[in-house]
Amino acid sequence: MDTRDRITTTANRLFYTQGYNNTGINQIIKEAEVAKSSLYQYFPSKEDLLVEYLESTSLSTNSSLRSIADKHIQPREKILAIFDFLLDFSIQTEFQGCNFQNIAAEIPQEDGRIRALIRNQKNQVRKLFADILKPIGKENLADELSVLFDGAMVASKIFKELWPIRSTRKMVEKLL
């Protein structure tokens, strides 16, 4: 891995598992085994690392969700597969909920740049639902599915149990 990759891999892992505010630049430098000057060369501020974290997580999340949907033909199956993916995601050892929801709770209300990135990601998931459902004329359900997607993640994070995602899947089945 090159220096920049070592920095971003380490920062992304720490921001997710410990939280953004609980992670100091010095810990990232130490665990990535890079010089302080290298880190500042690529990322002049800690917020630049946060932007990179959100942008790369957004790309990988959307790519995963689209490839899961692509494995199915029927819109209904595509949507259910996305919610089944949440179940897999939530049983990972390091599961800490939704990366974007967590950052939204950590940053100040007035941080417009970061809030826009988070909102943008949530709008992309919402648009994915709409795109999938358009062929059967049910794209108006995208808003409801979007709330269910976020509810499943936050509730399973808090309870550390599987019932929130199973209950959500039931609602998705009823909706579609």
Added chain:
Amino acid sequence: MDTRDRITTTANRLFYTQGYNNTGINQIIKEAEVAKSSLYQYFPSKEDLLVEYLESTSLSTNSSLRSIADKHIQPREKILAIFDFLLDFSIQTEFQGCNFQNIAAEIPQEDGRIRALIRNQKNQVRKLFADILKPIGKENLADELSVLFDGAMVASKIFKELWPIRSTRKMVEKLL
């Protein structure tokens, strides 16, 4: 207000509006206009202030939700009134989402004491839904309503728009 109340009112406001990690003890001391020694007398650690914040918010939230439900006779109306209350809550100037979800995103995974308080609050809301629906034999919907309640709050926080709560209300109507 006595000293202890001044401390808790200030800490609760700052924890909610700026976040727990973004709030230092010195800011609480300054804005509450109390001596450092008084604060430490009542709250030996910052975590003790967090426990107080979660416990008092839990009491006031549950009391509000119960009194809203009590204004209606039919279970269905009681539940819808609770979701209408979310709409009022979300249009407040200081709206920053759910106090408990936000703290869950800020504290380390291994903080069992705080996580238990958050889970306990979420279980109380879930139980309230079950209690309301029991007379009509629909208490099995409590898990689904609980996910919807959390989803509405996190989505309206992120989007800063009203559609997440309106979409949630639609789903509640369909479910009941």
